[in-house]
Structure formats: structure tokens, C-alpha cells
Amino acid sequence: MIKLERSIIPSCDVATLKELERIVKGTCKVKGIGAYKIGFELVLRFGMKEVLATIKKHSDLPIIYDHQKAGTDIPEMGDRFMKAIKGVDIVILFPMAGPITEEKWIKAAFKEKLGVLVGGDMTHKGYLQRSGGFIENMAPKKIYKIAANLGVNDFVVPGNKPFMIQEYRRFLESFGLKPTFYSPGLIEQGGKLSESGKVAGDRWHAIIGRGLYTAKNITKAAEKYVKALG
DSSP, X not given: OOSSSEEEEEBOOOSSHHHHHHHHHHHTTSTTBOOEEEEHHHHHHHOHHHHHHHHHTTOOSOXXXXXXXXXXXXXXXXXXHHHHXXXXXXXXXXXXXXXXXXXXXXXXXXXXXXXXXXXXXXXSSSSBGGGTXXXXXXXXXXXXXXXXXXXXXXXXXXXXXXXXXXXXXXXXXTTTOOOEEEEOXXXXXXXXXXXHHHHSOSSEEXXXXXXXXXXXXXXXXXXXXXXXXX
């Protein structure tokens, strides 16, 4: 879905189209930028068409939509959701509503010719049961395995938990996959590119938000992060 084996993906979690354009203009000529990730804040406020048009003025890189978190509704909503986000290239799903929803939403995305990234673990404390959360500890592996059986090879894993990236890689490779990983949770949430990059394998994309859009010089920050990918 992304031509580069390793890249930086700017996470455009900002409030205005002006801020979005600043990010894209500041990074679109940097070698090593792989895609742009947009979220609900921009899309709900300005509409998908306006957001996509703002990016496409400057870049033809893939656009990832992260609904934060899609895949948590009833199975039948999958088809409607995928039609509603028409125009993006890739969608992120966190199918915590169960295996039936997961299967239906992944198939709905494929039907609309969308690339699919599936997440199961998150970056913050209080998510899995072992850190005081609601989600059982083995749930991410169950989510990843179902996705893999449906033909998904791209997975969201927490960049500030390199030990878990290593575990999920080992798990997925144990039944023949060569997964591609995408990691938020870097820089501002404590994750280090060097540490996560060492354990993620050859195909890894670092998703960076505040570390880019709060920088005084976005271009120089992007170049620094690309260099750190190794």
C-alpha cells in the first residue's frame, strides 16, 4: 500500500485546513514520507472532500483515514462506513466490537478497494486488563489473527511499546506472515524511533503527529525523523 519499506507518516490531527496544508507543504518534498493520516477532527468539521483536496494540491501520496476508532459498531454498518469515506486510499480499523464485526468491516473495505490497517493494541495506559483497562490481554492477538486470515498484512502496533511490537511480530510470523507494521505513540508519547525500528522488521512506518506539527520547522523535523528510521 505504501511504496517505501520504511517511512514517516505525518498524523494530521489538527483543527484547521490551514494547519493541515502547513504540514503537507512542509513534508511533501521530503524523501521518506510515505503517506498522510487524517482523522475525525478535520473530516467532521470540513468534510472529506475539502480535506482530501487540501492534501492533493501538494501531494499524490496515499491518504489514510483513522476514524479513532472505526470497527466498533454492529457488523452491518461496515458497508455504509466504507462508502462514506470514499476518496481515501487506506482505512484504519480497531475492531473491538468482536469477530463478526471485524470480518464484515474488513470485507466491506476490500469491496470498496480500500487498503486496510488493523489495530488491536493502543499506546495509552489503562487499555489492556493488565494495565487496568477493559480489554482482555489476548484480545490484540485474536484481532490480528482474524485479520491475517482474511488477507490483511498491515497492522497498527504501539510505537511506545517496542517489547510488544516484537511480540506481535513473532506471533504473526509464526503462521507464515511477513507483516508490515505502522506505529503511533512515538516522540510525544515516549516512543523512540531507534528502539521500535530495531524490532519492527524490514517493513515499518512511523506515524508522527505532534513531533511534526508543533515543530518550528516541519521540513527539518521530518528530515530528522526520516534519517532516524535507519
